[in-house]
Amino acid sequence: MNKDELKKYVCDYLDKHSSELIENGEKLLRMPELSYKEFETSAFVGEIFAALGLKEKTNLAITGRRADIDTGRKGPKVAVLGELDGLIVPNHKFVNPETHAAHGCGHHAALNAMLGCAKVLALPEVLKNLSGSLAFIATPSEECQNLPYIASLIDDGRLKFFGGKSELIAEGVFDDVDIALMAHAGTENFTVSGFNGFVMKRLVFKGKSAHAGAYPDLGVNAVSMMRAAMMLLDSQRDTFKDEDHVRIHGYIPYGGEAVNVVPDKTVFTLQVRGASPLAVEDASNKVDRCVRGAVTAFGGAAEVQNIFGFMPLINYPELDEIHRLNVGIIAPGVPFKTGIYRPSSTDMGDVSMLKPSLHLYFRGFEGTAHTDGFLVKDKKQAYVDSAKMLALNVIDLLYDDASCGSMIAELPIPMSKEKYLEQMQSFSSVIKFE
Numbered sequence: 001m002n003k004d005e006l007k008k009y010v011c012d013y014l015d016k017h018s019s020e021l022i023e024n025g026e027k028l029l030r031m032p033e034l035s036y037k038e039f040e041t042s043a044f045v046g047e048i049f050a051a052l053g054l055k056e057k058t059n060l061a062i063t064g065r066r067a068d069i070d071t072g073r074k075g076p077k078v079a080v081l082g083e084l085d086g087l088i089v090p091n092h093k094f095v096n097p098e099t100h101a102a103h104g105c106g107h108h109a110a111l112n113a114m115l116g117c118a119k120v121l122a123l124p125e126v127l128k129n130l131s132g133s134l135a136f137i138a139t140p141s142e143e144c145q146n147l148p149y150i151a152s153l154i155d156d157g158r159l160k161f162f163g164g165k166s167e168l169i170a171e172g173v174f175d176d177v178d179i180a181l182m183a184h185a186g187t188e189n190f191t192v193s194g195f196n197g198f199v200m201k202r203l204v205f206k207g208k209s210a211h212a213g214a215y216p217d218l219g220v221n222a223v224s225m226m227r228a229a230m231m232l233l234d235s236q237r238d239t240f241k242d243e244d245h246v247r248i249h250g251y252i253p254y255g256g257e258a259v260n261v262v263p264d265k266t267v268f269t270l271q272v273r274g275a276s277p278l279a280v281e282d283a284s285n286k287v288d289r290c291v292r293g294a295v296t297a298f299g300g301a302a303e304v305q306n307i308f309g310f311m312p313l314i315n316y317p318e319l320d321e322i323h324r325l326n327v328g329i330i331a332p333g334v335p336f337k338t339g340i341y342r343p344s345s346t347d348m349g350d351v352s353m354l355k356p357s358l359h360l361y362f363r364g365f366e367g368t369a370h371t372d373g374f375l376v377k378d379k380k381q382a383y384v385d386s387a388k389m390l391a392l393n394v395i396d397l398l399y400d401d402a403s404c405g406s407m408i409a410e411l412p413i414p415m416s417k418e419k420y421l422e423q424m425q426s427f428s429s430v431i432k433f434e
């Protein structure tokens with residue numbers, strides 16, 4: 001088969017099996033699970049890999065798994081990723097009433113796309129046209145829900161990182177991968193030019209309790225100290241560069257317990273996002289300085305706990321262009337957007353720091369991600385066309401002795417794994433101000 005015939009064969013095959021793909025996607029929708037607890041979802045993936053006769057590695061970053069296919073011919077290894085986890089959306093139509101987990105980000109459809117891609121590329125008549133090899137990787141904990149639970153896993157030494165892909169990178173699961181592809185659910189077909197990275201920070205302000213009515217002069221008000229730190233930070237917002245896309249947002253999980261006691265402790269959890277590791281570091285340092293300033297002004301104390309972070313997502317235009325052309329095959333005439341910047345974050349950013357990566361969006365949903373309105377609107381687009389997109393992109397990379405894939409595998413990447421792990425350490429540290 002020439003390349004166009006092969007692509008047509010793959011699309012026709014997936015169309016022929018669309019009822020099975022839709023059924024699997026709808027099953028995954030109904031088993032939402034939270035970070036590092038995706039046991040049922042992971043087992044479902046394992047059953048499909050087994051039915052395809054693929055050899056697997058399991059228990060990667062607790063619930064992750066990986067199945068490989070080798071063509072036996074020289075060429076790069078292309079990883080196709082699918083995320084296992086849901087997130088907490090209590091009012092979602094398909095919520096788990098006990099855990100409040102739901103697929104409010106559409107990971108079930110994207111995971112299903114990865115499984116559909118594996119199904120069609122594992123066919124001998126397809127595989128014989130390709131070179132190099134494939135790794136299908138099911139990844140846990142993209143949403144990092146239930147932070148105390150994940151922190152307990154880290155304390156127990158079962159994990160190093162909150163993000164599933166960070167953990168898989170640390171475990172060496174991506175060491176032999178040359179290119180990484182992943183699909184994400186959306187309301188239209190598009191690619192993004194980048195995502196923000198972030199560091200998650202927990203600021204603990206420590207004051208001194210006193211009678212709030214009679215003797216406030218004897219206390220140090222931790223809430224006032226926190227407000228002062230936030231004011232100092234707010235007044236520096238104009239120093240963030242537009243191109244750095246800095247976003248700082250958070251909530252107050254603890255602010256004292258009694259109205260007539262000067263609060264001696266308050267906790268502010270915030271996420272500091274930026275378009276580059278440097279931008280994140282700069283904004284994070286400003287937060288720390290503002291905390292120090294408030295501590296000095298009030299004569300209190302504070303602890304800045306840097307908990308974890310993700311890297312910004314780097315865009316590889318060569319991969320985007322391959323994808324754009326394939327969207328034209330799958331959805332001819334449908335507008336395709338590219339060059340959008342997303343100030344949100346994904347741990348696919350971490351992978352993109354180390355490997356040429358594509359993080360594509362497929363249509364088929366309605367509503368806004370992370371809300372109860374984010375639902376499948378068109379099952380064929382969400383569950384079948386999404387699989388085609390991944391499969392056709394792989395064909396472009398591995399057809400013709402994998403010449404295109406070999407070229408893309410050589411593209412420059414921002415950092416080595418060593419540098420990456422070092423950078424990740426800076427996302428977990430404690431600074432004390434007295």
Ligand SMILES: [Zn+2]
Nearest residue numbers: 105143369370
């Ligand atoms: Zn999400």
